[in-house]
Amino acid sequence: MVIGNEIIHSRAEFKRLMLTGYLSLICMVVAVVYPILDITNGVYYALPGYVVLFILPATSIFLIRRKRYMAAKVLLMIAGNLVVFFAAINDPFETGVFLFFIPTGIGLFSILEFKERKVGVALTAFSLFLFLLAYYGDLHSPYVQPLSQFYIQVSLIFNYCVSLTISFLMINFLMSLNNRSENELMEKEELANQKNKELQKVNDELDRFVYSVSHDLRSPLSSILGLTNLAKKATDPKDLEQLLTMIQGRVEAQDHFIREIIDYSRNARTDTQMEDVPLKGLVNEIIIALKFSSSGQIEFRNLIDEKTHLHSDKTRLSIILNNLVSNSIKYHNYTLDHLFVEVGYDEEQNRIYVKDNGTGIRSEHQGKIFNMFYRGSDRSTGSGLGLFITREAVEKLGGKIEVQSTYGEGSTFSVFLPRHNH
Ligand code: ADP
Numbered sequence: 001m002v003i004g005n006e007i008i009h010s011r012a013e014f015k016r017l018m019l020t021g022y023l024s025l026i027c028m029v030v031a032v033v034y035p036i037l038d039i040t041n042g043v044y045y046a047l048p049g050y051v052v053l054f055i056l057p058a059t060s061i062f063l064i065r066r067k068r069y070m071a072a073k074v075l076l077m078i079a080g081n082l083v084v085f086f087a088a089i090n091d092p093f094e095t096g097v098f099l100f101f102i103p104t105g106i107g108l109f110s111i112l113e114f115k116e117r118k119v120g121v122a123l124t125a126f127s128l129f130l131f132l133l134a135y136y137g138d139l140h141s142p143y144v145q146p147l148s149q150f151y152i153q154v155s156l157i158f159n160y161c162v163s164l165t166i167s168f169l170m171i172n173f174l175m176s177l178n179n180r181s182e183n184e185l186m187e188k189e190e191l192a193n194q195k196n197k198e199l200q201k202v203n204d205e206l207d208r209f210v211y212s213v214s215h216d217l218r219s220p221l222s223s224i225l226g227l228t229n230l231a232k233k234a235t236d237p238k239d240l241e242q243l244l245t246m247i248q249g250r251v252e253a254q255d256h257f258i259r260e261i262i263d264y265s266r267n268a269r270t271d272t273q274m275e276d277v278p279l280k281g282l283v284n285e286i287i288i289a290l291k292f293s294s295s296g297q298i299e300f301r302n303l304i305d306e307k308t309h310l311h312s313d314k315t316r317l318s319i320i321l322n323n324l325v326s327n328s329i330k331y332h333n334y335t336l337d338h339l340f341v342e343v344g345y346d347e348e349q350n351r352i353y354v355k356d357n358g359t360g361i362r363s364e365h366q367g368k369i370f371n372m373f374y375r376g377s378d379r380s381t382g383s384g385l386g387l388f389i390t391r392e393a394v395e396k397l398g399g400k401i402e403v404q405s406t407y408g409e410g411s412t413f414s415v416f417l418p419r420h421n422h
Contacts, residue, residue: 020111331379
């Protein structure tokens with residue numbers, strides 16, 4: 001009713017306009033109720049004043065709906081001051097009507113924006129002028145009737161209480177606006193701090209990334225260059241074949257590294273796409289694709305139940321499992337017998353695990369293996385990116401990854417997925 005269909009984007013301004021509207025409505029109600037009381041008591045002289053008192057706030061609401069907010073607020077305050085002025089010249093000083101000049105004098109500040117405060121000062125001056133005019137201008141109405149001492153005392157207490165309440169409500173309104181802006185400011189500050197931290201993390205990662213990528217991209221190239229130089233000079237076809245196999249190995253490692261970088265950037269940039277994933281099938285596909293690199297010595301166990309379906313992001317699950325299974329293959333102790341890689345799912349904890357009885361990880365490395373470019377052993381021929389990407393992908397799914405490992409005995413990597421993924 002007050003604002004109409006208009007959308008006010010500032011919450012504070014919306015509240016101020018609503019307050020203006022409510023106060024206007026109160027004025028209009030007063031302008032209807034008081035004349036009824038007057039007429040029943042045979043007092044008619046104030047009726048034109050009540051008409052004005054009705055029209056001004058009604059116009060104020062009309063102006064708000066027309067988006068003339070400032071005009072609406074000023075009009076309301078003029079109406080309020082005029083009411084108090086007319087009451088002041090009709091009632092004796094002792095009834096304390098003048099107390100209402102305080103809320104009407106400062107009230108505008110609660111409905112004005114800070115940048116409009118000059119208008120508030122002007123209206124306070126107007127209010128002061130009306131106060132002085134009412135009490136020192138010798139304008140007392142000829143209709144003033146002698147009032148009993150009791151009536152005067154009750155009026156004084158009543159007027160004091162009402163003006164105190166109005167002043168309190170206005171100050172309370174300002175305090176609540178202030179409190180709200182303070183809270184919003186604090187929330188924004190917290191958000192900015194958090195963003196700053198994220199930015200710092202990204203920046204640090206970028207620094208290390210650029211340094212290591214440039215290094216890791218160059219080093220296979222220089223060894224390929226060295227190997228081709230040797231190949232040019234080789235006369236024995238066996239030597240030549242060996243050198244070509246070595247070159248192939250380097251190229252494959254380089255290809256693997258570039259794929260890892262693509263995985264990393266894809267994980268960072270794309271949103272999760274949840275779908276139904278039959279877990280056993282996915283693990284089987286991964287094992288089949290990686291099996292050839294294990295020279296047939298490893299027993300692969302897929303202990304996942306056929307019925308286990310996850311509601312998750314298949315691409316990210318693939319990245320995670322691919323990295324964990326390929327590490328289990330890579331870091332096996334091929335001098336021993338009964339090698340195995342086991343993948344299972346524990347429904348109670350919504351946990352996928354990849355277990356091996358390979359080399360294991362020394363305890364001093366265990367806290368760092370998920371860091372970017374961290375290689376935990378001399379056997380690593382990789383980039384040290386695999387587990388970092390794995391952890392990023394797990395976190396993107398809302399889960400966490402943990403490792404339990406004993407050096408010389410083997411490792412178990414556990415991926416805990418959020419409940420809703422099951
Ligand atoms: P990369 O394999 O390229 O070195 P990763 O990030 O995949 O990098 O792994 C980091 C380190 O963690 C590896 O260098 C290795 O020392 C250790 N690691 C990872 N998985 C295993 C595992 N299953 N068994 C033993 N060590 C592992």
